[in-house]
Amino acid sequence: MNIKGFVEHKKEHLVTWRRQFHQYPEVGWTEFVTTYKIHQTLTSLGFKDIHVGKEALSSDTRMGVPPAHVLKEEEERALSEGVPSSFLERMEGGHTGLVATLDSGKKGPHIALRFDIDALPITESESHEHYPSRIGFASTRTGQMHACAHDGHTAIGLGVASFLAEHIEQLQGRYTLLFQPAEEGSRGAKSMVQKGWLDEVDFFLSGHIGVHFDRSVGDVSATSGGFLATTKCDASFKGISAHAGKAPEKGKNALLAAATASIHLHGISRHGDGKTRVNVGTLHAGSGRNIIPEKAEIQLETRGATVELNQYMVSEAERIIQASAALHDVEATIEIVGDGVDATSDEWFIPLIEQVAVKSDLIQNVIPKDVIGASEDAAYMINRVQERGGKATYLIFGTPLANGHHHSEFDYQEDVLSVAVDVLVRAISELQGNEV
Numbered sequence: 001m002n003i004k005g006f007v008e009h010k011k012e013h014l015v016t017w018r019r020q021f022h023q024y025p026e027v028g029w030t031e032f033v034t035t036y037k038i039h040q041t042l043t044s045l046g047f048k049d050i051h052v053g054k055e056a057l058s059s060d061t062r063m064g065v066p067p068a069h070v071l072k073e074e075e076e077r078a079l080s081e082g083v084p085s086s087f088l089e090r091m092e093g094g095h096t097g098l099v100a101t102l103d104s105g106k107k108g109p110h111i112a113l114r115f116d117i118d119a120l121p122i123t124e125s126e127s128h129e130h131y132p133s134r135i136g137f138a139s140t141r142t143g144q145m146h147a148c149a150h151d152g153h154t155a156i157g158l159g160v161a162s163f164l165a166e167h168i169e170q171l172q173g174r175y176t177l178l179f180q181p182a183e184e185g186s187r188g189a190k191s192m193v194q195k196g197w198l199d200e201v202d203f204f205l206s207g208h209i210g211v212h213f214d215r216s217v218g219d220v221s222a223t224s225g226g227f228l229a230t231t232k233c234d235a236s237f238k239g240i241s242a243h244a245g246k247a248p249e250k251g252k253n254a255l256l257a258a259a260t261a262s263i264h265l266h267g268i269s270r271h272g273d274g275k276t277r278v279n280v281g282t283l284h285a286g287s288g289r290n291i292i293p294e295k296a297e298i299q300l301e302t303r304g305a306t307v308e309l310n311q312y313m314v315s316e317a318e319r320i321i322q323a324s325a326a327l328h329d330v331e332a333t334i335e336i337v338g339d340g341v342d343a344t345s346d347e348w349f350i351p352l353i354e355q356v357a358v359k360s361d362l363i364q365n366v367i368p369k370d371v372i373g374a375s376e377d378a379a380y381m382i383n384r385v386q387e388r389g390g391k392a393t394y395l396i397f398g399t400p401l402a403n404g405h406h407h408s409e410f411d412y413q414e415d416v417l418s419v420a421v422d423v424l425v426r427a428i429s430e431l432q433g434n435e436v
């Protein structure tokens with residue numbers, strides 16, 4: 001296998017794919033066009049076992065699915081953008097993403113790789129300073145942007161798929177490629193895990209472009225730990241509206257309850273056992289200046305170094321939301337719309353990636369153990385593989401970042417795409433003959 005030649009040949013494809021996905025960002029559970037494009041490419045590569053949407057996900061385990069009317073609008077948009085109705089049916093009701101499998105027919109390891117495909121609700125900067133805007137591949141969709149490199153992850157997934165398709169005669173074992181929807185907000189991985197895709201996996205690899213500011217293209221982290229367990233919730237406050245001048249005493253002010261909750265949520269006592277986080281990210285309330293606000297909503301998240309620490313934050317958050325509601329004599333309801341667990345990669349992968357680096361011109365520096373310090377939906381997959389006796393790792397592909405993740409001018413160097421494909425396909429070839 002001439003991996004060097006393969007990666008060099010794929011370099012331009014990777015950039016083209018990345019830019020195509022970048023122009024058409026779709027947030028979690030609405031990746032209809034994205035899923036269709038991935039399917040088209042995999043089909044053209046010769047993949048036959050492709051499980052789309054409903055076949056790829058456990059429907060009830062999906063979290064934070066948008067309301068039906070939003071999904072309907074998004075499906076209509078996808079139809080108008082060329083997704084055939086027969087294909088849309090397979091994803092109806094927000095069942096996006098797909099899983100492709102490939103079997104060499106020869107005895108060998110079962111290797112699974114996961115690539116997340118969703119975008120974020122951010123309007124991309126039109127500034128000339130921002131590379132995608134300057135070059136002309138910025139988001140065509142106001143309010144949505146690939147600001148976390150999942151456009152690149154999708155392109156890397158197609159690069160790895162190309163390698164498998166072209167080299168399956170020389171490979172052993174079988175392969176599962178998970179193109180996962182709704183990573184942002186920790187909403188999608190669990191539904192793929194629940195469907196059983198990770199149950200018989202010997203080796204699992206996933207990863208992320210960027211993450212750290214001080215890295216160069218060619219820096220690769222072999223393993224990561226320190227994913228934070230997290231819970232995403234929406235809290236709704238229901239009060240009573242009244243005339244603000246004539247009868248303010250008849251009103252029950254939902255806005256004040258939401259504001260009180262927001263301030264006190266940020267005051268939850270830290271925990272002595274480890275890292276904890278809380279953030280109230282949105283607050284919407286009221287309908288006019290002379291009306292006592294009847295409704296308010298906040299979107300918040302908690303995190304913790306372990307599931308237990310996160311649960312402490314969730315319990316405190318619930319108590320504060322209910323106490324704030326009681327203080328203002330309104331009602332509060334809390335809905336959990338996403339959750340994630342902690343996980344740690346298997347150190348078994350460190351010598352393997354170091355071995356890979358020796359053979360590669362593109363990998364300059366291997367960081368054995370990285371710490372993420374954020375949450376990652378793949379943690380569910382890592383845990384599942386490890387529970388069933390397999391080995392899992394989460395790599396970081398270094399690149400300078402124009403701005404941080406989730407920023408309207410987020411960007412990375414596109415050379416990182418080739419490095420990531422190089423690492424992953426070399427890891428796959430090293431794993432030949434290995435079975436757990």
Ligand SMILES: [Zn+2]
Nearest residue numbers: 148184405406
């Ligand atoms: Zn992100």
Ligand SMILES: [Zn+2]
Nearest residue numbers: 148149150208
């Ligand atoms: Zn991300």
